[in-house]
Amino acid sequence: xxxxxxxxxxxxARQTLxxxxxxxxQFIQLEELQDDANPNFVEExxxxxxxxxxxxxxxxxxxxxxxxxxxxxxxxxMHQFKGSSSSIGAKKVKAECTLFREYCRAGNGEGCxxxxxxxxxxxxxxxxxxxxxxxxxxxxxPIDTASRPK
Amino acid sequence: xxxxxFSSPRxxxxxxxxxxxxxxxxxxxxxxxxxxxxxxxxxxxxxxLARDALNLLRERKDGYDIVISDVxxxxxxxxxxxxxxxxxxxxxxxxxxxxxETSRVMKGVQHGACDYLLKPIRMKELRNIWQHVFxxxxxxxxxxxxxxxxxxxxxxxNLSDLSDDGQLLCGDDVVSLKKxxxxxxxxxxxxxxxxxxxxxxxxxxxxxxxQKFVRAVNQIGFDKVGPKKILDLMNVPRLTRxxxxxxxxxxxxxxxxxxxxxxxxxxxxxxxxxxSPIRDAAxxxxxxxxINMQHNDVPKNTYGFLCHAKIVQxxxxxxxxxxxxxxxxxxxxxxxxxxxxxGTELCKPRSxxxxxxxxxxxxxxxxxxxxxDRTFMSRGSWCAIPEIQMKQEHNPSCLDDGLKELPIPxxxxxxxxxxxxxALPIDSGICTKERDVSGTETTKPLYEHRSNVSxxxxxxxxxxxxxxxxxxxxxxxQAIGSISANPPSGKKSEFNLGCMTKLxxxxxxxxxxxCLTSLDNDYKxxxxxxxxxxxxxxxxxxxxxxxMPNYMDNEPISSQAPSMKNQGFNLNCFADxxxxxxxxxxxxxxxxxxxxxxxxxxxxxxxxxxNLGLQNIDFSEYRDxxxxxxxxxxxxxxxxxxxxxxxxxxxxCVIDQSxxxx
Numbered sequence: 001x002x003x004x005x006x007x008x009x010x011x012x013a014r015q016t017l018x019x020x021x022x023x024x025x026q027f028i029q030l031e032e033l034q035d036d037a038n039p040n041f042v043e044e045x046x047x048x049x050x051x052x053x054x055x056x057x058x059x060x061x062x063x064x065x066x067x068x069x070x071x072x073x074x075x076x077x078m079h080q081f082k083g084s085s086s087s088i089g090a091k092k093v094k095a096e097c098t099l100f101r102e103y104c105r106a107g108n109g110e111g112c113x114x115x116x117x118x119x120x121x122x123x124x125x126x127x128x129x130x131x132x133x134x135x136x137x138x139x140x141x142p143i144d145t146a147s148r149p150k
Numbered sequence: 151x152x153x154x155x156f157s158s159p160r161x162x163x164x165x166x167x168x169x170x171x172x173x174x175x176x177x178x179x180x181x182x183x184x185x186x187x188x189x190x191x192x193x194x195x196x197x198x199l200a201r202d203a204l205n206l207l208r209e210r211k212d213g214y215d216i217v218i219s220d221v222x223x224x225x226x227x228x229x230x231x232x233x234x235x236x237x238x239x240x241x242x243x244x245x246x247x248x249x250x251e252t253s254r255v256m257k258g259v260q261h262g263a264c265d266y267l268l269k270p271i272r273m274k275e276l277r278n279i280w281q282h283v284f285x286x287x288x289x290x291x292x293x294x295x296x297x298x299x300x301x302x303x304x305x306x307x308n309l310s311d312l313s314d315d316g317q318l319l320c321g322d323d324v325v326s327l328k329k330x331x332x333x334x335x336x337x338x339x340x341x342x343x344x345x346x347x348x349x350x351x352x353x354x355x356x357x358x359x360x361q362k363f364v365r366a367v368n369q370i371g372f373d374k375v376g377p378k379k380i381l382d383l384m385n386v387p388r389l390t391r392x393x394x395x396x397x398x399x400x401x402x403x404x405x406x407x408x409x410x411x412x413x414x415x416x417x418x419x420x421x422x423x424x425x426s427p428i429r430d431a432a433x434x435x436x437x438x439x440x441i442n443m444q445h446n447d448v449p450k451n452t453y454g455f456l457c458h459a460k461i462v463q464x465x466x467x468x469x470x471x472x473x474x475x476x477x478x479x480x481x482x483x484x485x486x487x488x489x490x491x492x493g494t495e496l497c498k499p500r501s502x503x504x505x506x507x508x509x510x511x512x513x514x515x516x517x518x519x520x521x522x523d524r525t526f527m528s529r530g531s532w533c534a535i536p537e538i539q540m541k542q543e544h545n546p547s548c549l550d551d552g553l554k555e556l557p558i559p560x561x562x563x564x565x566x567x568x569x570x571x572x573a574l575p576i577d578s579g580i581c582t583k584e585r586d587v588s589g590t591e592t593t594k595p596l597y598e599h600r601s602n603v604s605x606x607x608x609x610x611x612x613x614x615x616x617x618x619x620x621x622x623x624x625x626x627x628q629a630i631g632s633i634s635a636n637p638p639s640g641k642k643s644e645f646n647l648g649c650m651t652k653l654x655x656x657x658x659x660x661x662x663x664x665c666l667t668s669l670d671n672d673y674k675x676x677x678x679x680x681x682x683x684x685x686x687x688x689x690x691x692x693x694x695x696x697x698m699p700n701y702m703d704n705e706p707i708s709s710q711a712p713s714m715k716n717q718g719f720n721l722n723c724f725a726d727x728x729x730x731x732x733x734x735x736x737x738x739x740x741x742x743x744x745x746x747x748x749x750x751x752x753x754x755x756x757x758x759x760x761n762l763g764l765q766n767i768d769f770s771e772y773r774d775x776x777x778x779x780x781x782x783x784x785x786x787x788x789x790x791x792x793x794x795x796x797x798x799x800x801x802x803c804v805i806d807q808s809x810x811x812x
Contacts, residue, residue: 025270026270029182029270029272029273030182032273033182033185033186033189033273035189038185041185044181045178045181045182048177048178048181049178052176052177052178076222079222079248079249080175080176080222082248083176083179083220083222083247083248083269084176084178084179086248086269086270087176087178087179087182087269087270088178089270
């Protein structure tokens with residue numbers, strides 16, 4: 001009873017992430033890749049992404065602190081970051097990346113700063129939400145993780 | 151179910167166990183891709199640095215079947231890696247990026263990527279990657295075949311292709327064209343950018359050295375060939391295994407390109423065959439000629455220039471198909487309508503020309519690339535102008551001939567074909583260092599006119615459904631392709647003479663008379679020009695009349711079209727010649743009359759003059775054996791081969807005459 005309740009909660013949490021536009025189909029892809037050989041594949045990938053992207057965020061922060069912004073460099077960093085974000089299907093973050101790069105191309109430093117702040121916010125929010133989601137998933141147990149689409 | 155990618159049985163059918171090297175600086179993607187590929191039962195190696203990947207590949211040359219690489223990597227540009235892999239390992243490389251910008255994708259493809267995947271990459275995209283490996287294998291097998299079988303087998307195979315799977319090849323045309331372009335573009339870039347293998351191999355591959363190399367390869371057998379064996383056999387001091395390896399690599403690439411060209415060629419043949427039974431006969435004659443020629447003259451696998459022609463042809467149909475669609479909405483033409491059509495079409499030929507330029511470049515590896523480039527560039531603008539002229543000239547002539555029923559668009563299609571071909575001759579002229587090029591080139595358009603003109607005057611073909619025309623146009627594009635593309639390469643002066651003597655009896659003057667009556671002023675002027683020009687032109691004249699029947703016969707309808715178009719073009723040629731003072735005596739004096747036309751042509755002067763200049767001035771350079779050394783022997787052979795094809799003057803001559811009598 002308790003367990004099925006948790007399970008329902010998990011399904012709901014997952015669905016909310018999609019409904020609120022935090023995640024896209026790539027996340028489902030990851031879930032599809034999860035199998036007996038890698039029962040925690042999704043979580044592993046997400047963790048890896050956050051570990052790696054922290055370095056990129058730091059790079060971008062440094063680059064933005066410069067008085068004369070190097071937009072090429074910023075664009076290149078953001079390209080990397082966007083690629084990484086696409087790996088877990090971080091939809092909102094990705095959208096911010098795109099915006100940031102547009103500002104880069106337009107040479108709009110102000111816009112870059114603003115979108116980067118927004119990006120960090122989305123990035124952190126998603127991280128929090130995903131952590132909560134995985135926590136819940138662990139409670140539900142490995143047998144039936146999120147309803148894996150066939 | 152069999153979710154577990156790790157336990158893929160090695161005994162499974164081909165795609166399973168494919169050895170994939172994944173290179174990405176993003177560890178997250180590396181992990182995901184590894185998992186995905188394992189699920190496809192592929193054998194995966196991952197690598198976070200491009201340099202490491204390159205080292206891995208170098209260590210185990212035959213250790214991988216395919217490489218998947220990210221475009222942006224901090225230590226080495228993905229494109230650079232791609233180049234290295236293409237050059238050193240000749241493995242298929244798939245690029246991937248989160249960026250789907252056309253320019254970037256294009257860059258990847260140009261650098262030789264066999265595919266360009268956008269992140270996030272889907273499993274189903276990876277499932278299919280084995281096809282690139284497979285495709286490459288097929289091509290390799292063909293290379294071997296072509297090398298072993300040399301002319302005869304090759305030829306007969308092509309012939310059988312025509313009847314069997316030719317249609318299929320047809321469908322692939324566009325694709326293979328693209329691919330070739332990429333490969334070739336890749337080469338360009340390589341030549342421009344400092345390229346690793348060039349740096350390594352400081353050996354100059356002279357003609358002698360290359361022949362030694364080819365001999366060694368042939369002796370060993372292409373399928374068993376290896377750099378070490380070749381090196382031993384060549385027995386040249388200071389030559390290293392690496393030198394040989396990289397040369398072998400290029401040689402293979404070169405052969406595989408030849409092969410691809412051949413395929414296209416045969417597919418073009420099919421189009422012709424399927425659509426016109428009469429041409430069938432002509433076509434096969436042509437092919438037979440080729441075969442003979444190959445036997446008689448040069449025992450080599452020689453498609454170099456013919457291939458050019460083919461490329462052109464296959465470009466054309468594509469373009470014309472687009473056009474045809476456009477035409478659909480514009481009903482049979484009144485002059486206003488045609489104007490608009492012109493507008494839209496103006497850009498099309500240009501683009502195809504550009505493509506064409508790409509194709510061509512790689513064929514002159516050793517020869518002054520920069521120079522050729524320039525001519526290509528100029529041609530871009532160049533080909534647009536004649537069309538403008540066309541507009542003025544054409545419409546009236548159409549009306550004159552009572553061709554109102556004929557969709558002008560159809561004619562346009564052909565015009566395009568002509569331009570492209572015109573470009574072709576010039577190029578081949580440039581890179582094949584023939585003596586008479588300037589003369590022949592410029593005259594060539596003329597005859598096309600002429601024979602066309604004669605068509606026009608006949609008026610026999612006026613009634614045609616537009617549909618039919620559209621269809622035939624495509625065909626004739628090709629026909630013309632081969633016809634007019636041939637002369638340039640075959641334009642040895644002896645040959646011209648031969649033609650001349652044989653064809654002299656053809657009643658050219660009658661043709662002229664006819665056209666003069668049926669055409670408006672502009673036309674006449676052209677005609678005058680032509681008829682008063684001297685023997686240089688005559689020879690060429692007769693030459694075309696020899697070719698023309700080939701398609702005239704089969705498709706009077708469509709072949710009529712090009713005639714009018716050419717006109718404008720001709721004028722230009724003349725004008726250009728004149729201005730450059732390089733022309734044989736005939737250009738200048740004749741021109742006085744047509745000042746309006748001249749103006750238009752002046753615009754083009756620069757490019758054209760440049761072309762001429764190239765030919766005339768730089769010839770000595772092209773003859774320089776050192777330079778030629780870089781040009782594969784085959785190219786030369788192809789020349790001969792071409793002109794034989796086009797030369798069957800006696801046969802065609804007969805047809806020609808009968809045509810006029812009729």
